[in-house]
Amino acid sequence: MPRAVVxxxxxxxxxxxxxxxxxxxxxxxxxxxxxxxxxxxxxxSAAAVAKALGAAEHLVLRLDLAKLGGSALxxxxxxxxxxxxxxxxxxxxxxxYVPARNTVMLAHALAFAxxxxxxxxxxxxxxxxxxxxxxxxxxxxEAFERMxxxxxxxxVEGRPVRIEAPLVRLGKADxxxxxxxxxxxxxxxxxxxxxxEYACGVCDSCLLRRKGFxxxxxxxxxxYE
Amino acid sequence: MPRAVVxxxxxxxxxxxxxxxxxxxxxxxxxxxxxxxxxxxxxxSAAAVAKALGAAEHLVLRLDLAKLGGSALxxxxxxxxxxxxxxxxxxxxxxxYVPARNTVMLAHALAFAxxxxxxxxxxxxxxxxxxxxxxxxxxxxEAFERMxxxxxxxxVEGRPVRIEAPLVRLGKADxxxxxxxxxxxxxxxxxxxxxxEYACGVCDSCLLRRKGFxxxxxxxxxxYE
Numbered sequence: 001m002p003r004a005v006v007x008x009x010x011x012x013x014x015x016x017x018x019x020x021x022x023x024x025x026x027x028x029x030x031x032x033x034x035x036x037x038x039x040x041x042x043x044x045s046a047a048a049v050a051k052a053l054g055a056a057e058h059l060v061l062r063l064d065l066a067k068l069g070g071s072a073l074x075x076x077x078x079x080x081x082x083x084x085x086x087x088x089x090x091x092x093x094x095x096x097y098v099p100a101r102n103t104v105m106l107a108h109a110l111a112f113a114x115x116x117x118x119x120x121x122x123x124x125x126x127x128x129x130x131x132x133x134x135x136x137x138x139x140x141x142e143a144f145e146r147m148x149x150x151x152x153x154x155x156v157e158g159r160p161v162r163i164e165a166p167l168v169r170l171g172k173a174d175x176x177x178x179x180x181x182x183x184x185x186x187x188x189x190x191x192x193x194x195x196x197e198y199a200c201g202v203c204d205s206c207l208l209r210r211k212g213f214x215x216x217x218x219x220x221x222x223x224y225e
Numbered sequence: 226m227p228r229a230v231v232x233x234x235x236x237x238x239x240x241x242x243x244x245x246x247x248x249x250x251x252x253x254x255x256x257x258x259x260x261x262x263x264x265x266x267x268x269x270s271a272a273a274v275a276k277a278l279g280a281a282e283h284l285v286l287r288l289d290l291a292k293l294g295g296s297a298l299x300x301x302x303x304x305x306x307x308x309x310x311x312x313x314x315x316x317x318x319x320x321x322y323v324p325a326r327n328t329v330m331l332a333h334a335l336a337f338a339x340x341x342x343x344x345x346x347x348x349x350x351x352x353x354x355x356x357x358x359x360x361x362x363x364x365x366x367e368a369f370e371r372m373x374x375x376x377x378x379x380x381v382e383g384r385p386v387r388i389e390a391p392l393v394r395l396g397k398a399d400x401x402x403x404x405x406x407x408x409x410x411x412x413x414x415x416x417x418x419x420x421x422e423y424a425c426g427v428c429d430s431c432l433l434r435r436k437g438f439x440x441x442x443x444x445x446x447x448x449y450e
Contacts, residue, residue: 064288068337100377104336110325151325
């Protein structure tokens with residue numbers, strides 16, 4: 001069975017991505033990061049999702065991104081915005097943007113793929129529904145793949161790695177529908193930027209998720225405050 | 226004064242690279258990594274080099290590469306080769322190769338550059354004198370730069386970052402001469418793969434360094450066993 005490295009955040013998108021990778025016939029090696037997030041809730045979700053999908057392994061690496069600062073997700077002094085409409089979200093790069101985060105995470109995934117001899121790396125980025133993150137665009141992923149294929153021993157030996165981002169051009173409602181059709185363990189995911197007992201329902205991430213379920217005509221299995 | 230991020234390993238090449246970045250009129254923000262190296266000696270050297278060059282700061286980030294395994298530099302079970310000639314070194318990718326290490330380090334440098342608003346990232350990689358590391362080649366650095374310039378907020382706003390590798394096409398003797406001409410603090414560097422009181426003199430890294438000084442007709446200021 002071909003081996004795939006899957007970046008798993010614990011959120012909806014990476015859960016559906018992992019289900020797509022599994023459905024495509026891969027043995028999945030999941031990779032998550034502890035990078036000074038405000039809460040550990042999403043890592044618990046990532047572990048549960050990996051287990052539910054029968055992953056070969058789930059590795060959690062620690063990143064020192066918080067030391068660099070510059071993001072609301074790793075710096076408690078910057079407030080996470082709430083109650084914004086999509087136009088406001090799309091108007092600028094959000095404070096929840098973590099500088100070069102996807103590059104740092106994909107770089108680790110590339111190392112993991114080389115050590116495990118995996119021929120694909122799966123990432124749940126999404127450019128269409130919600131963006132403002134430069135490192136969620138198809139042109140970024142293509143540039144990363146080109147770089148990856150001159151960077152490693154595997155590539156030099158003629159065995160390239162593919163960057164797979166099956167959700168990159170999907171809207172949130174499409175992602176929800178795809179997840180449901182694959183019976184992805186969406187009930188185990190955590191999308192909220194806050195770390196309460198239940199999802200807050202009002203941060204950008206909760207708002208987009210709820211709107212996605214609403215448009216898909218499906219019920220979100222997680223509980224909101 | 227323009228700001229530059231400099232990757233500083235504590236070795237000869239990154240010391241000379243930092244001196245070039247300084248000479249070019251940059252305020253230098255040095256970045257080193259603790260990644261499960263067999264010894265901490267090179268980080269002490271990195272700190273001393275940063276101080277000697279009047280760096281604006283020296284940040285040390287922890288990387289979890291050892292958890293991935295696969296390299297003699299982070300896995301005590303794999304022996305570091307000694308006493309090899311250059312043909313043997315060049316014949317294959319060495320066991321001291323750390324999978325995707327430069328990609329992981331440059332990814333962090335990219336994050337650091339964005340947070341500090343630096344317009345260049347300096348790295349002491351070298352393709353000519355000694356290689357076998359796919360991520361030390363000019364084509365790799367060019368691919369990384371292209372990826373970096375679609376990855377970040379700065380780039381999207383039209384302010385690209387340059388990847389500067391002034392030693393990439395130099396031989397070790399040229400690097401030694403360049404360092405001496407810039408009065409780089411070479412006496413503070415540590416190149417040896419082992420962590421003894423003095424450099425071992427027989428690992429690949431020591432052998433190349435000694436040969437470089439010999440060919441340059443200069444005396445290596447560090448002490449060997």
